[in-house]
Amino acid sequence: MTGLLDGLRRIVGESYCLTEAEAMERYLVEERRLFRGNAIAVARPADTQQVAQVVALCAQLRVPVVPQGGNTGACGGGVPQAGAVVLATERLNRIRAIDTANFTMTVEAGCILADLQQAARDAGCFFPLSLGGEGSCRIGGNLSTNAGGINVLRYGNARDLMLGLEVVLPDGRIWDGLRSLRKDNTGYALRHLFVGAEGTLGIITAASLKLFPAPRERQTAFVAVTDPQAALELLNLTREITGDAANAFELLPRNGLDIGLRNMGGRDPLGERHAWYVLLELSSPRASGLRAALEEVLETALARGLVLDAAIADSETQRRELWRLREVTAGGHQHQEGGLIKHDIAVPVSQVPEMIRRGTAACEAAIPGIRVIPFGHMGDGNLHFNLVQPLGWEPQRFFAERERMNRIVHDLVHELDGSISAEHGIGLLKVDEMARYKAPLELELMQRIKEALDPLGLMNPGKVLPPPAQQR
Amino acid sequence: MTGLLDGLRRIVGESYCLTEAEAMERYLVEERRLFRGNAIAVARPADTQQVAQVVALCAQLRVPVVPQGGNTGACGGGVPQAGAVVLATERLNRIRAIDTANFTMTVEAGCILADLQQAARDAGCFFPLSLGGEGSCRIGGNLSTNAGGINVLRYGNARDLMLGLEVVLPDGRIWDGLRSLRKDNTGYALRHLFVGAEGTLGIITAASLKLFPAPRERQTAFVAVTDPQAALELLNLTREITGDAANAFELLPRNGLDIGLRNMGGRDPLGERHAWYVLLELSSPRASGLRAALEEVLETALARGLVLDAAIADSETQRRELWRLREVTAGGHQHQEGGLIKHDIAVPVSQVPEMIRRGTAACEAAIPGIRVIPFGHMGDGNLHFNLVQPLGWEPQRFFAERERMNRIVHDLVHELDGSISAEHGIGLLKVDEMARYKAPLELELMQRIKEALDPLGLMNPGKVLPPPAQQR
Numbered sequence: 001m002t003g004l005l006d007g008l009r010r011i012v013g014e015s016y017c018l019t020e021a022e023a024m025e026r027y028l029v030e031e032r033r034l035f036r037g038n039a040i041a042v043a044r045p046a047d048t049q050q051v052a053q054v055v056a057l058c059a060q061l062r063v064p065v066v067p068q069g070g071n072t073g074a075c076g077g078g079v080p081q082a083g084a085v086v087l088a089t090e091r092l093n094r095i096r097a098i099d100t101a102n103f104t105m106t107v108e109a110g111c112i113l114a115d116l117q118q119a120a121r122d123a124g125c126f127f128p129l130s131l132g133g134e135g136s137c138r139i140g141g142n143l144s145t146n147a148g149g150i151n152v153l154r155y156g157n158a159r160d161l162m163l164g165l166e167v168v169l170p171d172g173r174i175w176d177g178l179r180s181l182r183k184d185n186t187g188y189a190l191r192h193l194f195v196g197a198e199g200t201l202g203i204i205t206a207a208s209l210k211l212f213p214a215p216r217e218r219q220t221a222f223v224a225v226t227d228p229q230a231a232l233e234l235l236n237l238t239r240e241i242t243g244d245a246a247n248a249f250e251l252l253p254r255n256g257l258d259i260g261l262r263n264m265g266g267r268d269p270l271g272e273r274h275a276w277y278v279l280l281e282l283s284s285p286r287a288s289g290l291r292a293a294l295e296e297v298l299e300t301a302l303a304r305g306l307v308l309d310a311a312i313a314d315s316e317t318q319r320r321e322l323w324r325l326r327e328v329t330a331g332g333h334q335h336q337e338g339g340l341i342k343h344d345i346a347v348p349v350s351q352v353p354e355m356i357r358r359g360t361a362a363c364e365a366a367i368p369g370i371r372v373i374p375f376g377h378m379g380d381g382n383l384h385f386n387l388v389q390p391l392g393w394e395p396q397r398f399f400a401e402r403e404r405m406n407r408i409v410h411d412l413v414h415e416l417d418g419s420i421s422a423e424h425g426i427g428l429l430k431v432d433e434m435a436r437y438k439a440p441l442e443l444e445l446m447q448r449i450k451e452a453l454d455p456l457g458l459m460n461p462g463k464v465l466p467p468p469a470q471q472r
Numbered sequence: 473m474t475g476l477l478d479g480l481r482r483i484v485g486e487s488y489c490l491t492e493a494e495a496m497e498r499y500l501v502e503e504r505r506l507f508r509g510n511a512i513a514v515a516r517p518a519d520t521q522q523v524a525q526v527v528a529l530c531a532q533l534r535v536p537v538v539p540q541g542g543n544t545g546a547c548g549g550g551v552p553q554a555g556a557v558v559l560a561t562e563r564l565n566r567i568r569a570i571d572t573a574n575f576t577m578t579v580e581a582g583c584i585l586a587d588l589q590q591a592a593r594d595a596g597c598f599f600p601l602s603l604g605g606e607g608s609c610r611i612g613g614n615l616s617t618n619a620g621g622i623n624v625l626r627y628g629n630a631r632d633l634m635l636g637l638e639v640v641l642p643d644g645r646i647w648d649g650l651r652s653l654r655k656d657n658t659g660y661a662l663r664h665l666f667v668g669a670e671g672t673l674g675i676i677t678a679a680s681l682k683l684f685p686a687p688r689e690r691q692t693a694f695v696a697v698t699d700p701q702a703a704l705e706l707l708n709l710t711r712e713i714t715g716d717a718a719n720a721f722e723l724l725p726r727n728g729l730d731i732g733l734r735n736m737g738g739r740d741p742l743g744e745r746h747a748w749y750v751l752l753e754l755s756s757p758r759a760s761g762l763r764a765a766l767e768e769v770l771e772t773a774l775a776r777g778l779v780l781d782a783a784i785a786d787s788e789t790q791r792r793e794l795w796r797l798r799e800v801t802a803g804g805h806q807h808q809e810g811g812l813i814k815h816d817i818a819v820p821v822s823q824v825p826e827m828i829r830r831g832t833a834a835c836e837a838a839i840p841g842i843r844v845i846p847f848g849h850m851g852d853g854n855l856h857f858n859l860v861q862p863l864g865w866e867p868q869r870f871f872a873e874r875e876r877m878n879r880i881v882h883d884l885v886h887e888l889d890g891s892i893s894a895e896h897g898i899g900l901l902k903v904d905e906m907a908r909y910k911a912p913l914e915l916e917l918m919q920r921i922k923e924a925l926d927p928l929g930l931m932n933p934g935k936v937l938p939p940p941a942q943q944r
Contacts (some may be wrong), residue, residue, distance in 0.1 A: 101708055101822035102853070146657050157655060160632070175913055182852040183629065183818045184891035185618050185668055186898060187906060187936055188918045192664035196657055213715040236573055243685040243757025285715025288760040346655045350573035380654040381574070419656035426658060434659060441647055445925070446660045452924035453917070464659055 004061050008043050008085070011053045016044040016091070027068060027086045030079055035428055037079040039066070042086040048108075048166060048174060048205040051087065055203065056172025058085055064458050067199040069109065069141025072133040074344070075427025077145060077198040077463050084461075089140045092205060098123045103211040104163060104180040109140025109204050116209070125211035126285075128155035128247075132330070140204045146196035148423030150326075153379035154247040154283070155212065157423070159195045166206035167194050170454040180208040193449065198425055199460040201453045213285035215247075219294040220281045222322045223301075223310040224274035228353040230306040231278050231378060235349070237301055238280065242293045248281040249379030251352075252329045256373040259388070260332025266324055269311040278378070279326045329375050330384070337371070339389035339398030341405050345413045346422035349381040355416055356383070362408045363387055367401060382422040385409055410437065426464045435466035476533050480515050480557070483525045488516040488563070499540060499558045502548055507900055509551040511538070514558040520580075520638060520646060520677040523559065527675065528644025530557055536930050539671035541581065541613025544605040546816070547899025549617060549670040549935050556933075561612045564677060570595045575683040576635060576652040581612025581676050588681070597683035598757075600627035600719075604802070612676045618668035620895030625851035626719040626755070627684065629895070631667045636680035639666050642673070642926040652680040665921065670897055671932040673925045685757035687719075691766040692753045692791045695773075695782040696746035700825040702778040703750050703850060707821070709773055710752065714765045720753040721851030723824070724801045728845040731860070732804025738796060741783040750850070751798045801847050802856070809843070811861035811870030813877050817885045818894035821853040827888055828855070834880045835859055839873060854894040857881055882909065898936045907938035 008017045018024050019041045028037045040063070045051045058065045066080040067087045080086045092108035095116070099105070100123050107116055113134040120127035129142060131149030141147075143165070147158045155161065164179035177191050194204055225231045231251050238246050254275050261268065280297075282290045294312065301307035313319035334340060347355045360372045369390030376384040387405055389398035410420045410433060420433050434443065446465055450457075480489045490496050491513045500509045512535070517523045530537045538552040539559045552558045564580035567588070571577070572595050579588055585606040592599035601614060603621030613619075615637070619630045627633065636651035649663050666676055697703045703723050710718050726747050733740065752769075754762045766784065773779035785791035806812060819827045832844045841862030848856040859877055861870035882892045882905060892905050906915065918937055922929070 099820060099822050101704060102820040103711075104820070146661075148655055148657075152655065159661070169913075169917075173913055175917065176911065177914065179889060179891070180820050181818045181889075181891050181894075182821070183620055183624065183849075183854045183894035185620075185893045185895055186891055186902075186910065187668070187914075188673075188921055189618075189631070189664045189668055190914065190917055190921075192661045193921075196659070196661055201660075213711050216715070232573060239575075239685050239757075241758060243688070245758070284760075285711075286713060286717070286765060288756075293758060346653045348571060348574040348576070348652050349654070350571050377655075382655045417651060417653075419651070419653050419658055421657045422653075422655040423657055430658075438658065439648065441641075441645055442649065442659075442662065445641075445647065445662055448924040449660055449662075449665075449921065452920040 004057070004063055005041060007057045008041055008054060011050055011057065012043050012045050016046070018042040018044070027071060027088060028080065030071060030073060030076055035076040035079040038082040039080040039084050039086045042088055044088045044091050046091050048092065048168065051168045051203060051205050052172050052174050054085070054087055055168050055170065059171050059456060059458060062456065062458065064461050066460050067203045069138030070112065070133065070136045072137040073141065073145060073427060074424040075429035077425055077427030079428060081462060087203060089138060089205070095119050096206065099180065100125060102180055104208055105211060106178060106180065106206065106208045107139055108206045109138065111139050113137050113139055113142060120211050121214065124214060126214040127209065127211055129158055129161055139207060143195050143204050143207055144198050145425040148377065148380070148382065150248050150250070150377070152377060153249055154244060159192065161210050162191065162195060162207055163210060164208035165191045165194055165204055167202040167204055169202045170456065170459045178206055178208050196425070198427060198464050200450060200464050201459060215283040216285055217287050217290050218281060218283045218319065219290045220313040220319045220322050221294060221298065221310050222269060222325055223278045223280055223298065224270055224308040225276050225278055225306055226308060227276055228356045231276060232350070232353055233306050234278060234301050235379060238297050241297050241300070242282055245282040245284055245290060245293065246280065246379060247283045248279060250279040250326050250376060251378035252277040252279060252326060252375050253373055255371055256329040256333060256375050257325060259337060260328030263332040263336045264328040266328055269321070270309045272309065274308055279322060333373055333386060333388050337388045338393065339395035341387040341402050343385040343409045344422050344424040345385050345409065345418055345420060346380065346382045347413060347416045347418035349379070351416045351418070352378055352381055352383065355412065355418070359385060359409055359412050362412065363405060366404065366408055406433070428463060431462070431464070431466050435470045476529070476535055477513060479529045480513055480526060483529065484515050484517050484522055490514040490516070499543060499560060500552065502543060502545065502551055507548040507551040510554040511552040511556050511558045514560055516560045516563050518563050520564065520640065523564070523640045523675060523677050524644045524646050526557070526559055527640050527642065531643050531928060531930060534928065534930065536933050538932050539616070539675045541610035542584065542605065542608045544609040545613065545617060545899060546896040547901035549897055549899030551900060553934060559675060561610060561677070567591050568678065571652065572597060574652055576680055577683060578650060578652065578678065578680045579611055580678045581610065583611050585609050585611055585614060592683050593686065596686065598686040599681065599683055601630055601633055611679060615667050615676050615679055616670050617897040620849065620852070620854065622720050622722070622849070624849060625721055626716060631664065633682050634663065634667060634679055635682060637663045637666055637676055638678035639674040639676055642928065642931045650678055650680055668897070670899060670936050672922060672936050673931060687755040688757055689759050689762050690753060690755045690791065691762045692785040692794050693766060693770065693782050694741055694794045694797055695750045695752055695770065696742055696780040697748050697750055697778055698780060699748055700828045703748060704822070704825055705778050706750060706773050707851060710769050713769050713772070714754055717754040717756055717762060717765065718752065718851060719755045720751060722751040722798050722848060723850035724749040724751060724798060724847050725845055727843055728801040728805060728847050729797060731809060732800030735804040735808045736800040738800055741793070742781045744781065746780055751794060805845055805858065805860050809860045810865065811867035813859040813870070813874050815857040815881045816894050816896040817857050817881065817890055817892060818852065818854045819885060819888045819890035821851070823888045823890070824850055824853055824855065827884065827890070831857060831881055831884050834884065835877065838876065838880055878905070900935060903934070903936070903938050907942045
């Protein structure tokens with residue numbers, strides 16, 4: 001271990017090799033405190049070369065390496081186990097190049113997402129990846145978990161925004177796949193293996209990302225709908241009338257909004273109470289009459305009985321107020337209502353109403369008084385199917401039901417050909433679920449890839465893939 | 473061999489196991505006659521189960537399997553070597569499902585691309601993959617080669633249109649990855665490995681594909697520009713004014729158009745002759761004032777001296793006439809001008825003018841009188857950098873220069889961080905170029921993936937990857 005620490009200090013410098021408990025603390029826990037890890041050291045390399053040297057040293061000494069970006073992951077993917085070295089990418093935070101004529105930027109893994117959004121804006125472009133943690137999450141982590149967020153409907157996931165990668169491989173060699181090409185059919189798409197692999201196949205140190213023309217026109221509405229089926233029909237109607245102009249179509253249930261407003265403040269802009277809402281936003285990189293299009297959507301939907309009421313933002317301030325309703329729905333029940341069991345699921349968009357109807361009924365039958373709050377990115381078929389404890393329970397009593405409730409929700413997702421992790425990844429939290437729901441053949445293929453690229457099994461061990469014994 | 477043929481006949485039926493030279497002929501040659509293969513048999517399975525059985529039988533007997541779709545590939549990826557079985561997917565031609573509320577369709581590998589476009593239209597949607605061979609190429613081949621075409625600028629390559637796959641693995645097992653989800657972060661992105669792998673890792677038997685709202689409005693212009701740099705500025709101006717409305721931005725050189733019109737007929741719609749043209753098309757799935765936007769683009773470009781003249785289509789007939797100019801430029805020099813050396817290259821979009829300027833100069837210096845015809849998908853940075861023999865040469869004399877000309881073009885592409893195969897793939901044609909231009913580490917990673925998924929090396933051997941000995 002002395003050899004390891006001496007080596008790490010030599011590579012990254014004394015002050016960037018943390019070993020004191022207090023200094024390491026923030027790298028060992030994650031936001032929700034579901035997992036607490038431990039580590040020999042936290043290494044904070046300055047650049048790709050240092051990352052490569054740290055990984056090579058760890059490979060030589062057979063020490064596991066756990067890469068960490070902003071440590072904002074929702075599934076414990078960045079939490080280290082005892083005996084590991086945490087490799088924090090936060091000092092790799094340079095924007096290496098912006099090519100506005102190619103609509104690309106080349107950035108290092110430790111860049112904070114919001115900083116990249118700003119850099120794109122400063123260059124007259126738009127980088128669409130946007131999510132709750134954008135002020136502190138880092139692009140390497142976003143790519144390693146294939147982050148989603150609020151603009152996926154129009155622009156895709158982190159994966160879709162990536163053209164090339166630089167990766168430090170498990171043996172410490174650097175793969176330079178940092179191309180900025182829209183087309184490149186020269187062999188296997190290695191870059192796609194590292195996206196979503198949560199650092200288990202190597203460490204992303206830099207990426208070439210797509211930029212887009214900046215939105216010039218935006219129209220945002222907060223819409224009361226009769227039920228999730230009406231929301232689905234509203235989505236289809238929106239597409240029929242506006243084509244692909246919708247960049248956000250977020251479903252919000254009344255109960256989640258109520259809890260949010262109560263715990264985080266704010267007010268409902270509509271006069272009456274309704275059971276379901278949609279936050280609908282259209283955008284276009286040119287002035288193209290979106291307001292009229294939005295009004296046509298809403299009037300048609302009103303006439304068909306899908307929509308009961310709606311508020312359209314008339315200013316950027318009002319737009320932010322409407323988006324805040326989405327934020328309080330997402331955030332209000334997460335801390336102040338006691339026990340919470342979260343699910344990040346996706347089904348085909350056409351199955352969302354079925355998922356909500358059957359999932360809610362099954363959860364309420366299992367625990368009378370449970371508060372089911374399915375909200376989120378309906379346009380992508382992605383719901384955060386969150387369960388809040390009944391009023392008056394002790395949180396621990398509710399947490400004891402976690403396994404049973406996971407089973408109810410995930411069994412239904414599985415039946416509907418859905419995904420048990422739409423945008424949060426697997427990490428530690430869902431490794432057992434992988435073993436349960438993935439076909440053995442698919443796990444076997446993933447395991448073969450893992451062994452082909454990381455034969456020593458040192459890259460973020462224990463994450464994503466169940467142990468082989470559990471797979472068969 | 474008797475065991476093999478008996479087995480194949482038992483699986484697919486006597487009449488779908490071809491062994492006569494005449495019956496096999498069309499599966500053994502490819503369009504350009506650059507390669508001629510041979511095979512023990514051509515098996516034409518009816519469904520995924522039969523594909524699996526054929527592959528399992530071949531694995532058991534250690535017989536190579538060469539999958540083939542429409543046999544329209546440009547690089548010989550479907551040409552079999554002696555001793556192989558050709559597995560033709562053409563009978564797997566069912567559309568299994570169309571879900572318009574999910575904007576997806578699930579189709580079998582042998583569906584002809586144009587049939588899928590039509591099926592999408594019939595369902596009120598749009599499937600954007602479109603390319604020259606669409607009347608005969610099949611979607612399994614399109615995915616296996618990650619086909620590009622004329623709508624990539626707006627909709628992406630075949631890879632980007634794919635949500636899930638069903639694949640028969642090299643040992644004959646069936647991997648069901650046929651999900652239709654917009655978000656699914658459950659482990660490694662296996663599906664992306666098979667796209668672009670040209671059948672070397674398994675055989676795609678079905679796919680779930682994205683659909684889009686149908687275009688409602690289209691504006692098409694044939695624009696004379698001063699040079700490729702002006703074309704690049706026109707592209708940026710188009711983005712500035714119309715955002716992402718451009719679905720095609722095709723660069724056409726005068727010499728290619730001249731040869732095309734001479735050999736295939738037709739006329740230039742502009743009064744005067746110009747050195748370079750752009751076929752520019754804007755589209756939108758809703759009426760959004762694209763005509764005015766196009767006129768603003770052209771007027772601004774005219775005022776800046778980028779554009780010299782332009783014709784805008786006023787009807788679908790005129791639109792087809794303008795597109796025909798693109799087709800004759802692509803097609804006219806391919807058969808009737810003697811020797812032709814093709815390159816399918818990509819560079820960052822911002823580097824296209826540099827690529828054309830330096831590439832043309834170098835080719836003309838190497839062979840005075842050579843006709844350099846760089847045309848194509850400028851919006852994607854993808855040019856078909858075609859070289860036509862000098863007038864009066866014997867084709868064989870020109871073909872003898874192939875290696876030297878490849879070196880000139882591909883060395884420059886490499887210097888500009890480009891790709892030696894933008895959309896056509898590697899096949900047999902560019903295996904040596906892979907060995908030359910790919911970093912050894914990248915080839916090693918691909919080889920490890922190959923060995924992990926196809927340890928017997930029976931899937932389309934000799935394609936895509938150079939033999940390991942050549943790699944290091």
